[in-house]
Amino acid sequence: MKIQVLLTGNEIMAGDIVDSNSTMMADQLGRHGWRIARKVTVGDELDVLVAEIRSQSAASDVLIINGGLGPTVDDLTAQALAAACERPLTLHPGAVAHLEAWCERRQIQSNEANRKQAILPEGCGILANDSGSAVGIHVELNGCQIYATPGVPSELRWMLRHEVLPDMLKRFPAGEVETRRLLVFGGGESTLQQLIHNQYPDWPESIELGFRASMPALEVKLTSRSADSAELDRWQQRLIDDIFQDTYIANAPGSLAQATIDALYREQLHVATAESCTGGMIASQLTDVPGASQVFEAGWVTYSNAMKQSQLGVAANDLDHFGAVSEPVAIAMAEGARANSGADISVAVTGIAGPDGGTEQKPVGTVWIALATTEVTHTYALRLPFERGLFRRWVSACCLDLIRRAALGLTLQPRYLARFRK
Incomplete structure (x- = not known):
């Protein structure tokens, strides 16, 4: 037909x-x-x-x-x-x-x-x-x-x-079709396609493999026109175990925010956010998920230096000496948010989204992320060559993924960050 x-x-x-x-x-x-x-x-x-x-x-x-x-x-x-x-x-x-x-x-x-x-x-x-x-x-x-x-x-x-x-x-006659949509964060289409080809040169003809790039997660689609659920289950699990590993988020229609909330809920952990350049986008995505109130404690949008000091306890000396977009300020924001909220995990971002505001030392696209847990605070210095909107969405997605990883005990040094490190 x-x-x-x-x-x-x-x-x-x-x-x-x-x-x-x-x-x-x-x-x-x-x-x-x-x-x-x-x-x-x-x-x-x-x-x-x-x-x-x-x-x-x-x-x-x-x-x-x-x-x-x-x-x-x-x-x-x-x-x-x-x-x-x-x-x-x-x-x-x-x-x-x-x-x-x-x-x-x-x-x-x-x-x-x-x-x-x-x-x-x-x-x-x-x-x-x-x-x-x-x-x-x-x-x-x-x-x-x-x-x-x-x-x-x-x-x-x-x-x-x-x-x-x-x-x-x-x-008209209809066929039997079953589809799985797997969401992956941190890998590109061509990279995943090559990894799958190298790992599985004998990929079965009965399962059609497709990719759909989106933001923040890439969708990998498996379609069986024979509707063999057991075979789809096997190949889906092989991809997750052998290729995607900790970059696998969930099956669609899930989302990175949903997976983050699910991870926090599963481990009975609570989170707080402190945002500057993302303007509340991280907190907004988390609270878009039904049930977020069970794990989300609070969020601060501290755009000005004065608010960073009064709301999160950022030291004036750090702002004067290092500037708002710096490691000490990101650490102070994250630790201030965690202390003020009582959360188990907090994330903070401070950066230059552009199109203006960059300097030779800190060009547009520079961002510091701090992730604070009860034991330690991790920091990440990145330079993202994206326009303002994509920059903010990408930073927010990174922070959601880092929260998810911290909750599940996964590595907090994911491979996808390497290409953006300063």
Whole structure:
């Protein structure tokens, strides 16, 4: 079976919004053993849409159109489908009933613009929309099943799950697919690929290996189309034991912050943070995780030198002599946070995120990290050649990983830090 996707919208073409819908579609289709063969994105131009619908429907078994179902003049999907199928547009009773019920729930009056969403190709089927005002459209053209879906991600997700996929499953055979997504922090795609190739030159053809770079964790995906869970278990464990080792975080949809909270909870430890250049990002990521209150004690964002002194006990002499971005100040921040909170572990960061503020001795990208435990305080001097946003995210991720490692008793000198040491 060949599946194609047609995305429509000037805002996508202009880069005003980022397409995440096709990723969602690929994920949901992939769970049934189906793949998207081709994806096309076009603007809100009727002639182009009509030509693409005709061309793609002639070359595929399924065409999913995403976007263009709204009430405005640039929403052209229904009109384009009618033209491609050579059908007139007409007011669809089912779509009218859906729109009226939608307006009634919100205690608003329907208007001419809203009613445009009920003018559909004659004889088409409609796809229910659990939350939006526009129904989806289902037609057949050139022997191809065409499903027109809303551009709003939450509406698309519901419609795929409850309307599109159930109809496809009635019409087309589905395969058995099982996927594992392993999150790794500290290793790059090419490095991991080479390590796996060297370690396992006999990697089984029945398990597809894929990589997706993201921040902070890299995702390594194992897909079995024979859905052999035992075999997937074996190869997943081999990767963790032989390749990833202490860089393995969790299986998706976990996160580095979640893994850090889990590690602290497992060991019954508490953490505190003291941040300057990251501006509270570490504490924010930790407290985004439900249940963080069981292990997170407190966080300080001490941007100014005066706050570093009054809140964390940093010595004025250290600030004057060494500067705010220095080892003594990072140590004092971490130890002050741990002492003031009573936490078992604390982490502190002070650095120069840029784009200004650097010097010859301390260029932009310089950061000091201090990790304090009940026994010892570790320090790390790094120089990260990233723009401000990525710098802050990377520093925050490093600190989360160091907390996780300290909680689990893993090495506090991970290999990935070596390439950034000052």
